[in-house]
Amino acid sequence: MSQQIEACVDEALRTGTLSGLPDQVYIDGRWRDSDSGKKMETLDPGTEKPFARFAAGNAADVDAAVVSSERAFKEVWRKVDPAQRANLLRRAATLVRANEGRLAVAETLDSGKPLAESRIDVDAIARFLDYYGGAADKLQGETIPLGRDFVSYNVLEPVGVTAHILPWNFPMFAMVRGAAPALAAGCTVIVKPAETTPVTALMLMDIFTEAGFPAGVCNVVTGTGQAVGEPLCAHKKVRHVTFTGSVATGSRVMQNAARHITSVTLELGGKSPAVVLADCDLDHAVEDMLEAIYFNAGQVCSAGSRLVIERRIHDEFVEKFAARASALTIGHGLKNPVIGAINSRQQLEKIARIVDDARARGVNVVAGGRCTVDPDSGAGWFFQPTMLDDVRPDDRVVQEEIFGPVLSVQIVDGIEEALSVANGTDYGLAACIYTKDIKKALGLARDIDAGQVTVNQYYAGGIYTPFGGNKLSGFGREKGLEALRNYCRTKNVTVRI
Structure with missing residues (x-):
C-alpha cells in the first residue's frame, strides 16, 4: 500500500473515521447547509457505529440544485468546447488517483467492503473519467443521402439536466459510471446518493471543483429517497434519470419521471x-x-x-x-x-x-x-x-x-x-x-x-x-460508448438546395 493509504487506514482504525469529511449538500459550486438544517448519520457496517454525519436534504434543496444545473447547462456547459470537457474529465481522473487513499478508506467505512475492493472502485472511476474524456470530442452526427437537391444531417445534442439516483453497494462507482458520460455529452448532473453511503459522492465534488468544472455542472443532494429522490425524479426540468436499485423503487422512479415524459435508464438487479x-x-x-x-x-x-x-x-x-x-x-x-x-x-x-x-x-x-x-x-x-x-x-x-x-x-x-x-x-x-x-x-x-x-x-x-x-x-445500457446514448438526443436538419 502507498503511504497515503496506510496513513488513512491508520487514522480510521484509531479514530473510527477520517477528518474533514463533507457534511453539507453541494449546490452551485459551494457547500451549504440543507434547507432543513438537519443532519443524518451514516454507519460503518464493520463496527455498527456512526462515523460521519451528512445533510438531510429535501425538495427545496432539489429545486435549488435543478435551478443551478439548468442555468449551468444553458449558460455555460453546453457552450464549452467538447475538447475542453474532455480535458476537465481527464484532469478529474488524475485527481482521483492522487486521492486514492482517502476515497478508498471512506468507501470501505461507508459500504463495508474490503479495502482492496474499494481500491478497485477508485481505479475504475478514474478509468471511467479518462474513457469518457476520450469520447467527449468524438460525438459525431451523420449525413443522410436524400439526393443532390437536399442536405440532411443529424446532430447529437445533450438532453439537459440529468438525475443520478445511486445504489448503496457501489456508491462512487455508480456515480461516475453515469455522471462521466453525461458530462462528456454536455449534460449537467444532479446526484442523489443512497442514505447509507453518501460520503464518497460528496468527496468527489471537491475533486471536480479542483479539476475546474464550472459551478452548477455537478450538484449533490443527500437525504432519503422520499425527501430527495422522489422530487428529483418528478422534477419537470430534469430530462433524464439514471437509477440503480430494486425493481419496486425503479417502478416508482419511472412513474415519477413519466409525469413530465422524462427518459430513464433503469438497472434493477438480477438473479444471474x-x-x-x-x-x-x-x-x-x-x-x-x-x-x-x-x-x-x-x-x-x-x-x-x-x-x-x-x-x-x-x-x-x-x-x-x-x-x-x-x-x-x-x-x-x-x-x-x-x-x-x-x-x-x-x-x-x-x-x-x-x-x-x-x-x-x-x-x-x-x-x-x-x-x-x-x-x-x-x-x-x-x-x-x-x-x-x-x-x-x-x-x-x-x-x-x-x-x-x-x-x-x-x-x-x-x-x-x-x-x-x-x-x-x-x-x-x-x-x-x-x-x-x-x-x-x-x-x-x-x-x-x-x-x-x-x-x-x-x-x-x-x-x-x-x-x-x-x-x-x-432497460438502457451503461458503460462503454453505448452509455453516451442515454444523454444525447438526435436533431435532424434537412435543407432543400
Missing part, C-alpha cells in the same frame, strides 16, 4: 446464472465463481447467484467450492479480508431470513448459512459465504434476488435443460458460461436472455462493455 458445463476447466470455474458470488459479499446486481451445473460434475464441484467458501476470511474491510460486511442491519436481516426459511423448507445448506461478526471485535453485520445445493427451479432462493453471499445450485442434465433453467427467472441482467467448446458457448450466449453474457470469466469486460438488463432487470 453461471452455466457450468461438464467439459469446463473445473478448478478455474470454482475459483472464478467464488469471486462471482462473494465479491462485495454478494451485494452486486450482476452477481453470479445461481450455479447451473451439469450433473456429472456436480458432486466434485460442490465439494471443492464448499471447502473454499468455508475457508474465506471475514472481517472489517480496513483489515482487508476476502469477505467484508453487509451494508446495513436491514439487509443482513433480509439475507438471514431468506436462508433460514430455505433451511426450514429442507434446502441443503452445504456451506455457511449464518450471520456472524468481525472475529477481532465481535461486532459488525456479516454473513457467512453460503452455498445452497440442489434447489428446485421454483424455490424462492432461485427466483428472488437475495443480494448477499448466497449461491443457489441448480442441477441439470444437458445443455438444453441448462438453457431453460438459465432463462427460468424474471430477471435478465448477466450470465456466464464455463466450457471448452466454443460452439456450445456461442450457442448459449445467443439464446440466454441477458444483457451481458461472458464466457469462462464471470466479471469480464470491465468499464468498456455495455451493461444493463432485460425483463425485470431494467
Whole structure:
C-alpha cells in the first residue's frame, strides 16, 4: 500500500473515521447547509457505529440544485468546447488517483467492503473519467443521402439536466459510471446518493471543483429517497434519470419521471446464472465463481447467484467450492479480508431470513448459512459465504434476488435443460458460461436472455462493455460508448438546395 493509504487506514482504525469529511449538500459550486438544517448519520457496517454525519436534504434543496444545473447547462456547459470537457474529465481522473487513499478508506467505512475492493472502485472511476474524456470530442452526427437537391444531417445534442439516483453497494462507482458520460455529452448532473453511503459522492465534488468544472455542472443532494429522490425524479426540468436499485423503487422512479415524459435508464438487479458445463476447466470455474458470488459479499446486481451445473460434475464441484467458501476470511474491510460486511442491519436481516426459511423448507445448506461478526471485535453485520445445493427451479432462493453471499445450485442434465433453467427467472441482467467448446458457448450466449453474457470469466469486460438488463432487470445500457446514448438526443436538419 502507498503511504497515503496506510496513513488513512491508520487514522480510521484509531479514530473510527477520517477528518474533514463533507457534511453539507453541494449546490452551485459551494457547500451549504440543507434547507432543513438537519443532519443524518451514516454507519460503518464493520463496527455498527456512526462515523460521519451528512445533510438531510429535501425538495427545496432539489429545486435549488435543478435551478443551478439548468442555468449551468444553458449558460455555460453546453457552450464549452467538447475538447475542453474532455480535458476537465481527464484532469478529474488524475485527481482521483492522487486521492486514492482517502476515497478508498471512506468507501470501505461507508459500504463495508474490503479495502482492496474499494481500491478497485477508485481505479475504475478514474478509468471511467479518462474513457469518457476520450469520447467527449468524438460525438459525431451523420449525413443522410436524400439526393443532390437536399442536405440532411443529424446532430447529437445533450438532453439537459440529468438525475443520478445511486445504489448503496457501489456508491462512487455508480456515480461516475453515469455522471462521466453525461458530462462528456454536455449534460449537467444532479446526484442523489443512497442514505447509507453518501460520503464518497460528496468527496468527489471537491475533486471536480479542483479539476475546474464550472459551478452548477455537478450538484449533490443527500437525504432519503422520499425527501430527495422522489422530487428529483418528478422534477419537470430534469430530462433524464439514471437509477440503480430494486425493481419496486425503479417502478416508482419511472412513474415519477413519466409525469413530465422524462427518459430513464433503469438497472434493477438480477438473479444471474453461471452455466457450468461438464467439459469446463473445473478448478478455474470454482475459483472464478467464488469471486462471482462473494465479491462485495454478494451485494452486486450482476452477481453470479445461481450455479447451473451439469450433473456429472456436480458432486466434485460442490465439494471443492464448499471447502473454499468455508475457508474465506471475514472481517472489517480496513483489515482487508476476502469477505467484508453487509451494508446495513436491514439487509443482513433480509439475507438471514431468506436462508433460514430455505433451511426450514429442507434446502441443503452445504456451506455457511449464518450471520456472524468481525472475529477481532465481535461486532459488525456479516454473513457467512453460503452455498445452497440442489434447489428446485421454483424455490424462492432461485427466483428472488437475495443480494448477499448466497449461491443457489441448480442441477441439470444437458445443455438444453441448462438453457431453460438459465432463462427460468424474471430477471435478465448477466450470465456466464464455463466450457471448452466454443460452439456450445456461442450457442448459449445467443439464446440466454441477458444483457451481458461472458464466457469462462464471470466479471469480464470491465468499464468498456455495455451493461444493463432485460425483463425485470431494467432497460438502457451503461458503460462503454453505448452509455453516451442515454444523454444525447438526435436533431435532424434537412435543407432543400
